[in-house]
Amino acid sequence: MTTGPTSGGRRSRTGTPPGDAPRRTSPAPHGRRPREKAAGGESLVGSEWTVEVGPIAHGGHCVARHEGQVLFVRHALPGETVVARVTEGRVGDRFVRADAVSVLSASPERVTPPCPYAAPGLCGGCDFQHVSLPYQRQLKASVVREQFSRLAGLDVDPAVRAVPGDTDGLRWRTRVEFAVDQDGRAGLRAHRSRAIIPVDDCLIATHGVIDSGVLDTEWTGVESVDVVDAAHPEEPVLVPVPGPEGSDGSGGLVGELVTDGDWSGEYVVAARGFWQVHPGAASTFLSRVTALLGAEPGDRVLDLYAGSGLFTVRLGELVAPGGFVLGVEGDARAVDNGTRNTEHLDNVEWRANRVDREVRSLVDQQITADLVVLDPPRTGAGKDVMALVAALGPRRVVYVACDPAALARDVRAASEHGYRLASLEAWDAFPMTHHVESIAVLEPASE
Structure with missing residues (x-):
């Protein structure tokens, strides 16, 4: 096969935090800052509604409705009745985002999340820790x-x-990017937020990642730390990232x-x-x-x-x-x-x-x-x-x-x-x- 000339480039692929798909290009570390609207209806953040949860949707949430308002609800399962607390959205929005903060009628596929940080308002990495593994795949x-x-x-x-x-x-996760807070402690970001949640473990990270000491080290002057548990070298590689202008x-x-x-x-x-x-x-x-x-x-x-x-x-x-x-x-x-x-x-x-x-x-x-x-x-x-x-x-x-x-x-x-x-x-x-x-x-x- 004879080929044409070369030029240009494509975005670099980098490691991502737990829960974010690592493939091809990286999202903002462990969640995004919620978009702020310059104008719109009254904020609904904090409103709590009892809803019957509908089908799963692409993105780790289920669809529900309250008086005609569409909700994308995390920490819920199809068929459940939950109290949903709005986390993003205003009156007149096509949909709002919410967390299931109380489960009134649970799905038989609901389990206790193995990770204490997999809960509303905490780490945003995992979507389905409250779901049995076979049902996750369904x-x-x-x-x-x-x-x-x-x-x-x-x-x-x-x-x-x-x-x-x-x-x-x-x-299973061999590559994890931990965010670093103002005190130099490594943690993980809340869902769709820049807020950093201090953690003492991440259950989807490999033992090698956690045993690297990343969570026990004070990281001064860096905004994140990548931990790479590759086949070689035998010890995980820790890569402090001082910022967009401070590292290749x-x-x-x-x-x-x-x-x-x-x-x-x-x-x-x-x-x-x-x-x-x-x-x-x-x-x-x-x-x-x-x-x-x-x-x-x-x-x-x-x-x-x-x-x-x-x-x-x-x-x-x-x-x-x-x-x-x-x-x-x-x-x-x-x-x-x-x-x-x-x-x-x-x-x-x-x-x-x-x-x-x-x-x-x-x-x-x-x-x-x-x-x-x-x-x-x-x-x-x-x-x-x-x-x-x-x-x-x-x-x-x-x-x-x-x-x-x-x-x-x-x-x-x-x-x-x-x-x-x-x-x-x-x-x-x-x-x-x-x-x-x-x-x-x-x-x-x-x-």
Whole structure:
């Protein structure tokens, strides 16, 4: 495959706090500051209403109504009757946000949250600690179904599968960003807030993260601390982040180990660069992507949003001899690491470029690809990229997504250019949170 010129870049992928999906790009650390309206109706914050809770919605909350007002309620479950206290919203808003502060009629799937900080007004990282683990996965599956029905016009019914490597949904997060308060104490942010909640443990973080001492250390002059519990080095890496102008954001390099059946590979990645945070996720997704893609010797493969080469390395070996893999990634530092990870393969090429620009260059040169892998940011690839991918004429596209809404929109966009959804599976790479990983296979509709 001959490729076009390089230029530009894409947002760096960094580690994120517990509960926020780590994939592709990072949200503000552990929640966002609630938006303030310059004008509007009377504030409803603090109002308490007794409501019957409706279905789960995308985002970790359930939908309820009170006298015509729509509420997005956290810490609730479908079918419950709760007292909901408004946390954001004004009279006349299309919806308000609320917490279930009292449960009058509980769901049989409700459990006591294992973490004392998983409660209204406290840590915003986990959405579902009050939910039995099997039912968490049922809720996530219902969200995937609803998003595909509403946004793609498709009926899907994927069971959300467990990713091996956690302990009953806990102790799985290998990368955590802790915020630091004015006293130099590391903690976690409240939901949709900059407020920092002091904690003495985080139950979804690995033991290595907590045993690093991050919560027992006084951090002076920094706004956050990233803790990275990678395969190498043996001790977790702590990266103080003094501020946007005080750090290059990388935190140095760490090593990760990945398997695909009998195959194993070692990867070098930036400590604060993108990598799957669940210890079983990278291997699980690599195995699924290679199985679903069906790469063969001689195939020309395009790996888009390739990061540091999780898929690129394995694909380079699978298509040899005679095949070729092009990895495209907007983060130049990730491309440097990807180049290092694939230096033993002479059939792999890298481009540090925005995906849309690079693929457009390929299309303009009338270059085609046999197979395409997409692993985009949470916002998805977008309709322009999906149109360009279709123009390459691949026999199969495997799309890895951390947001079912973005995936559904992109599947719909692909259908407008002759590609159909051939299969869809979902994985619980973020237990106790609302996030769900999906892997979709797209094929030409004519086939």
